[in-house]
Amino acid sequence: MSMNPSAPVCEVCNVWTEYGPTIIHQDLNLEVQHGEVMALVGGSGSGKTTLLRHIVGLTEPSRGEIRLFGKVLATLDREQQRQTRNRFGMLFQQGALFSALNVFENIAFPLRELRQFDEDAIHLLVMHKLALVELEPRHAWLLPAQLSGGMIKRVGLARALALEPELLVLDEPTAGLDPDRSENFVRLVKNLRHQLGLTVIFVTHDLDTLTSLTDRVAVLADQRIVACCELRQLGMVEHPFAQNFFQGVEHRLKLLG
């Protein structure tokens, strides 16, 4: 298998999303390069999660196309689709853990589906992923209902990482966590990114998460991407939402130096 490292991991080309008369995305373009952390910001209801769902292939845009690793998911056959889907991991806003399975089985699920590992290897891999997200082995036998909010996110992340993906898609990774935990979570994602060489796309409202994690930020407003640049250059963008947003980020950036 050959891979061109300079090709974008994810390309969103002229995407339109329409629900009846409501237009959510209008001729939207976005590129995420290999190895970068891209944040998607925008007001509530601006279509961030919808865009994320398009990217991972849960929904299809009305017009335009989305290429992941250079391929359009919908055009692939079943086997290729499965292979491409295994190259990215998604963390849902509420975790979306399988409620009937315990933590171990949740993380083991994608590994078992691959049918390449025996029980011994699966056990070791699950323990490795648990250690990666800083959970203890004894947590493996808990059910999702017995976990705290922060733990659910961690287990969700561990499950998303189970197949060693190249791309991680996070929907509001720190929403609902206290500042301490959300800081921990950000540190975790940062570490993982260095350890595993991940590309990350994430949606967030949390300015702290944004300033400490992101390389580039894409601002979604007026049904399109009004700015896609480094956080520091956001001040130069002539758009009320971007300006407003930058004011919130500015002093945090100064603190970081």
Next chain:
Amino acid sequence: MADATFRVEDRPDGSRNVVLSGCWSLRAVDNNFADLREQLRPFFADPFTHWDLTGIEQIDSAGATVLLSGWGHRLDNRITLLPEQRTQFTTLASLPARLSMQTGRGRVKTQAQRSWESYLAFVSHLLDFIGLMGALLLEILHLLRHPHEIPWKEISANVYKGGVLALPVTGLVGFMIGIAMSYLMALQLRKFGADIFIINILGLAIIRELGPILMAVLVAGRSGSAMTAQIGVMRVTEEIDALATMGISRVLRLIFPKVIGLTLVAPLLVFWTSCWALVGGMIAAKLQLGIGFAFFLDYLPRVVQPVNLSLSMVKALMFGLLVTLIACHFGLRVKPNTESLSANTTTSVVVAITAVILVDAVFAIFTRNVGL
């Protein structure tokens, strides 16, 4: 990214050297670790094989795990690693091994333990059920003192959902059963020349037994399961807790309207079902035995005493109450996971139907001298 491969070299001392190369990771999507493990199995088994991993482009936890578990979770000097690979493998090897962990599964229970557990489960169900009835009674007493709190809207919604929307299906099923019964019995009765008795048999069987039972089975399957699932999901999504924090009693707002709504509508449904079953029976009797509609309707009240209708209504009230109470009981026992939701919904329907038939049998024995 090259796929994971390996080659085997002979060493001067007669042992073998396995040299791994390529990309031992899941990111090379054409890798199949099951095949690789199979191909490496003879070398894993040989304790004198040397391993050289220095030629590997990239190795991730999946590749490392397959190798490590092949080596029996040990690293020794037969294995040549790059420094960063060594860190990776040492980390993996330090994780708790599978056999050392108490998984909480796999313990075999004896028959005695299992019976004891099912006995305990039964007792806990019984206690919960009694508790539910007690809570309902207290709410009714509360409502008697504060009549303005009666949730009329919810009751009406339940009458509509459990009653009005059930009319087509109960009517249809009643009609079909009526035709089937009448048709079969007509064949038998004609042999004895006892054609006229079809009215007695149909009237008694449908009004006294089949109508209430049919209604109960249909309502348990239709409304009972819906109630269990609804209350169950509300527990899963913490909606019931939300109600409680607003100071609204869950029994008053959720259980009471369902119980009252369905109990009140049950006699009407039974009447409706029985009517359609009789219509079906009449049609079959006319086609098979030539008994006219007018004669059938004229003769029916003379052979089936009106008290049977009252019995049927009493049964309907009991069955409606029983089905709803059981549905609510199981709904409240749903734990916040999908498995528990499906298990409780199934059990709710099964238990409701069994309980209805059980109560019907007991009722039949106690009323054996009434109306026959």
